C-alpha cells in the first residue's frame with residue numbers, strides 16, 4: 001500500500017524541533033504529496049503553542065513556501081479539556097485551518113476545576129483499584145465521545161493513549177461522526193487488539209507519524225505493519241492511495257460554517 005500524506009506533525013511552535021519549512025522538506029524527501037503541521041493546543045503545559053496566534057503564523061509561513069510536489073496544510077491538535085468535550089482552540093481559529101485533530105493529553109489545563117478532577121484527577125487515581133479505573137475509563141470515554149459530537153473534528157489522535165477509553169464506544173462515535181481513527185506511529189498506539197475492535201466497528205483509519213523531528217515525518221511503519229497483519233483494505237485507510245490521488249478532504253474544507 002502507498003501512503004500519500006501525513007496529517008499529524010508538530011513544529012517548533014509547539015514541542016516539535018523543526019520549522020514548517022523543514023517539515024515540508026522532510027515530507028518531500030519521504031515522497032509524500034501532502035503533509036499537515038498540527039501543533040498542540042495552548043492548554044497542554046510546556047508542549048502547547050504559546051498562544052493562538054501561532055496558528056496564523058503557520059498559515060503565513062505555508063503561504064510563503066515553495067516546495068515543489070508537496071502540499072502543506074495547516075492544522076491543530078486540540079486538547080479535550082472537559083467532560084462535555086470542549087476543545088482548547090475556538091472555532092474562529094480552527095475554521096481557518098485545514099485539519100482539526102483532537103485528543104486527551106496529560107498535563108492539560110482543564111476548562112474548570114470540577115472537570116479537572118473528574119477527568120484528569122481520576123485518571124491519576126486509576127491505579128488505586130478496579131472501581132477507580134472504571135470511573136476513569138467512563139470519564140475519558142464520555143469526554144472523547146462528546147468532543148467528536150460537539151466539534152467538527154477530522155481525526156481522533158491516539159485513542160486511549162494515556163487515558164484508557166472504551167475503545168468500542170469511541171470507535172462507534174468515530175463512525176457516527178465521520179471522524180478518522182488514528183493509528184499513531186510515534187507512540188506505537190493503539191495496540192493490535194484495539195485496532196481489531198475499531199476495524200470491526202467500521203471506522204476509517206488514518207496512519208500518522210505524530211512527528212516532532214525531521215527524520216520521523218512520514219514514518220508510518222508501525223501502522224503499515226499493523227494494517228497489513230490484520231488485512232485492513234486500503235479503502236478503510238484515509239491516507240492510502242486508492243486509484244489516483246484524491247488528496248486531503250477534511251471537514252474544514254467542505255464547509256466554512258460547520
Ligand SMILES: [Zn+2]
Nearest residue numbers: 077103157158
Ligand atoms: Zn497527541
Ligand SMILES: [Zn+2]
Nearest residue numbers: 008010077210
Ligand atoms: Zn501529536
